[in-house]
Amino acid sequence: MSAIAREPTDSANHLGERELIERIVTALSVACPIAPRGPGGDCAHLITQTDRLYRVVTVDGVILGRHFDLSTAPEAAGRKLVHRNLSDLAAAGAHPSDALLSFVIGGDVSVQWLEAFAHGAGKAAHAAGLEIVGGDIARGPDGHIAAHLSTTGFAHRILTRGQANEGDVLFVTGKLGGSRLGHHLHFAARTIEGEWLCGQPAVTACTDLSDGLAKDLPGLLAKNQGATIDLSATPISEAAEKLSKSDGVPALEHAWCDGEDYELLFAIEASRADWLESLFTKTFPQTPLQRLGAVTVGSGLSDTRGAKIPQGGHSHFGVKKA
Amino acid sequence: MSAIAREPTDSANHLGERELIERIVTALSVACPIAPRGPGGDCAHLITQTDRLYRVVTVDGVILGRHFDLSTAPEAAGRKLVHRNLSDLAAAGAHPSDALLSFVIGGDVSVQWLEAFAHGAGKAAHAAGLEIVGGDIARGPDGHIAAHLSTTGFAHRILTRGQANEGDVLFVTGKLGGSRLGHHLHFAARTIEGEWLCGQPAVTACTDLSDGLAKDLPGLLAKNQGATIDLSATPISEAAEKLSKSDGVPALEHAWCDGEDYELLFAIEASRADWLESLFTKTFPQTPLQRLGAVTVGSGLSDTRGAKIPQGGHSHFGVKKA
Numbered sequence: 001m002s003a004i005a006r007e008p009t010d011s012a013n014h015l016g017e018r019e020l021i022e023r024i025v026t027a028l029s030v031a032c033p034i035a036p037r038g039p040g041g042d043c044a045h046l047i048t049q050t051d052r053l054y055r056v057v058t059v060d061g062v063i064l065g066r067h068f069d070l071s072t073a074p075e076a077a078g079r080k081l082v083h084r085n086l087s088d089l090a091a092a093g094a095h096p097s098d099a100l101l102s103f104v105i106g107g108d109v110s111v112q113w114l115e116a117f118a119h120g121a122g123k124a125a126h127a128a129g130l131e132i133v134g135g136d137i138a139r140g141p142d143g144h145i146a147a148h149l150s151t152t153g154f155a156h157r158i159l160t161r162g163q164a165n166e167g168d169v170l171f172v173t174g175k176l177g178g179s180r181l182g183h184h185l186h187f188a189a190r191t192i193e194g195e196w197l198c199g200q201p202a203v204t205a206c207t208d209l210s211d212g213l214a215k216d217l218p219g220l221l222a223k224n225q226g227a228t229i230d231l232s233a234t235p236i237s238e239a240a241e242k243l244s245k246s247d248g249v250p251a252l253e254h255a256w257c258d259g260e261d262y263e264l265l266f267a268i269e270a271s272r273a274d275w276l277e278s279l280f281t282k283t284f285p286q287t288p289l290q291r292l293g294a295v296t297v298g299s300g301l302s303d304t305r306g307a308k309i310p311q312g313g314h315s316h317f318g319v320k321k322a
Numbered sequence: 323m324s325a326i327a328r329e330p331t332d333s334a335n336h337l338g339e340r341e342l343i344e345r346i347v348t349a350l351s352v353a354c355p356i357a358p359r360g361p362g363g364d365c366a367h368l369i370t371q372t373d374r375l376y377r378v379v380t381v382d383g384v385i386l387g388r389h390f391d392l393s394t395a396p397e398a399a400g401r402k403l404v405h406r407n408l409s410d411l412a413a414a415g416a417h418p419s420d421a422l423l424s425f426v427i428g429g430d431v432s433v434q435w436l437e438a439f440a441h442g443a444g445k446a447a448h449a450a451g452l453e454i455v456g457g458d459i460a461r462g463p464d465g466h467i468a469a470h471l472s473t474t475g476f477a478h479r480i481l482t483r484g485q486a487n488e489g490d491v492l493f494v495t496g497k498l499g500g501s502r503l504g505h506h507l508h509f510a511a512r513t514i515e516g517e518w519l520c521g522q523p524a525v526t527a528c529t530d531l532s533d534g535l536a537k538d539l540p541g542l543l544a545k546n547q548g549a550t551i552d553l554s555a556t557p558i559s560e561a562a563e564k565l566s567k568s569d570g571v572p573a574l575e576h577a578w579c580d581g582e583d584y585e586l587l588f589a590i591e592a593s594r595a596d597w598l599e600s601l602f603t604k605t606f607p608q609t610p611l612q613r614l615g616a617v618t619v620g621s622g623l624s625d626t627r628g629a630k631i632p633q634g635g636h637s638h639f640g641v642k643k644a
Contacts, residue, residue: 104385317429
C-alpha cells in the first residue's frame with residue numbers, strides 16, 4: 001500500500017480534518033476508551049492511580065525515511081511506534097497505562113495508509129493493555145509522515161539508569177545486532193520482563209537498547225563508572241552473522257553498534273546475580289539472558305581478555321560518535 | 323534570527339545529537355526538574371497525585387509554516403507551544419503539572435534558533451508551574467520544524483465538552499477575531515479562569531476556542547443540541563475590526579471564523595448565570611466575560627434576532643468546512 005495517495009480522493013487533504021480524525025479513531029478503536037476517558041474532548045480525563053505508584057512518562061516517534069520507509073507495511077510501522085514506547089516503559093519496569101497519538105503528515109498522504117497504520121498501532125496497544133486516550137493531527141510538508149506517542153505507565157519504584165554500584169553484574173536480554181534485517185519492525189518490547197525486574201530490589205539500573213550496546217551501556221552507567229566486559233559473551237543474533245557475511249563487518253561490531261535491538265540491559269548486586277539468572281531463566285524460558293560483565297569505578301569499557309571494545313552506536317544527527 | 327542555519331557550524335547536523343539535547347535541556351532549564359523526575363533517562367518518574375484528582379492529558383504542537391513562520395521570534399514560537407497546551411488544560415479546568423517536549427527538525431535547522439525556542443518554551447512553562455520532564459528529538463526533512471508538547475494536569479472533577487443541558491447559558495471570555503495580527507503568538511492561556519470555572523459545579527461544559535466560535539461552539543454542544551445566539555453580543559476584538567477595514571470581510575465574521583482566540587467558551591445552569599457573571603467579573607476584573615445565548619434542543623445555531631450565523635472556522639486539512 002502506498003503511503004502517498006495515488007488517487008487524489010485518497011489524500012488527507014481531500015478528506016478534510018474532521019473526517020480524517022474519525023477514520024483514525026475508528027481504526028484505533030480497540031485501544032480507545034470512550035470520552036471523557038478517551039478521544040473527543042480538549043483533553044482526556046483519567047482516574048488517578050493510588051499514591052503508592054510512580055507515574056512514568058515517555059515520548060517516542062516514528063518518521064518516514066528514518067524509522068520506516070515506503071516499503072514498510074503501514075500496520076508494522078504503527079506497531080513499531082507502540083513497541084518503541086513500550087520498550088522505554090519496560091526499561092523503567094512500568095506497567096503500560098495510556099498514551100496520546102500525534103501525527104504530522106503531508107496533505108498528500110494516503111488516508112488508507114494512515115488507517116492501516118492506526119489499525120496496527122491500536123492492535124499493538126490493545127494487546128499490551130495500553131489505552132490510546134487522545135491525540136492531535138497537523139499538516140506538515142508533502143510526503144512527510146511523523147507519528148509520536150507520549151505514553152504513561154505506573155511502577156512501584158524508580159528503576160532508571162545511573163543507579164548501579166561498583167561490582168554490580170551486567171546482564172542483557174535477547175540477541176543483538178542486524179536489526180535492520182527485520183527485527184527493528186517486528187520486535188516485541190520486553191514489557192513483562194521489565195516489570196518483573198522492577199520487582200527485584202537487587203536490580204539497581206536498567207535501560208533499553210535502542211542505539212546499540214556501544215552507546216547505551218555507557219548511558220546506563222553513572223558518569224564516573226566504567227565496565228569490564230567479556231566481549232566473547234556478547235549474544236550475537238543470526239541477523240548480525242548474516243550481515244557480517246555480506247558486508248565484511250565483524251558480527252560482534254554489528255551486535256554492539258547497530259541499534260534498534262530493544263532488549264533490556266540491567267545491573268544487579270553481585271551477591272544476587274546467580275540467583276537472578278536462575279530465576280529469570282525459569283520465569284522466562286523463551287527470553288535469552290546473558291551475563292556481560294561488571295560495573296567498575298573509572299570511566300571507559302575494557303574487555304576481560306584485552307580485546308578491543310567496538311565503538312559506535314546510532315546517532316540521529318551528525319556523524320556517528322562513540 | 324534565522325531558523326535555518328546560515329553557517330554550517332550552527333546546524334543541528336554539525337552539532338550531533340548528544341550535544342543538541344544538552345543545549346536544549348540547558349535552554350529549558352528553568353522548567354526542568356532533575357532526573358529521575360526530569361530529562362536524562364528512558365522515562366521521567368513522577369510522584370503520583372492523590373486519588374481524589376483526575377489526571378488530564380493533552381497533546382498539541384507548533385509547525386513551521388502553520389503555527390509560526392520564519393519571521394516569528396523563536397522565543398515567541400516556543401511560548402506559543404506552551405500556551406496552546408495550557409489552553410487545552412484550562413478548558414478542562416486542570417492545574418498544569420508536567421510535560422514532554424518532542425522535536426522533529428531538519429538537519430539544517432539552526433541550533434541557536436532551537437535554543438531560543440526552548441528558552442521561550444521553558445520560561446513560559448516555568449511561569450505556569452509546568453515542569454518539562456523529558457522529550458525526544460528526531461530528524462525530519464530539511465527546512466522542517468515541528469515541536470509537540472504532551473501535557474498533564476490535575477483537576478478535581480471532569481469538566482469537558484458535550485455535558486451542557488437544555489437552557490444552560492453560554493458565556494465566552496475575551497474578545498474574538500483577527501488573531502493573526504498578533505494575538506495568536508502573544509495570548510495567555512486562561513489557566514486561572516479555567517481552574518476557577520472547574521470549581522463551580524454549575525458550570526456544565528467548557529472548551530477553548532482554537533478554531534473559531536463557528537466550529538468550536540458546535541463542538542461544545544452534544545450531538546442533538548443547538549443554541550440560540552445573540553450575535554450582536556459577540557465580543558469583537560480591535561484586531562477583527564482592523565482586519566475588516568482592510569479586507570472588507572465583516573468584523574463579526576472574523577470574530578466567529580478566524581480561530582486561534584484561545585478564549586474559554588462555557589455553559590452554566592441558567593439559574594446560576596447572573597450569580598456567576600457577577601462573581602467572575604469581581605474575581606477577574608481584567609478578563610472580559612460575555613453572555614452569548616443559550617443551549618437548545620435540536621441541532622444548529624440560530625440568532626435571536628434572525629441574523630445569519632457565520633459559518634466557517636479553521637480546518638487543518640482540505641477546504642474550510644462549516
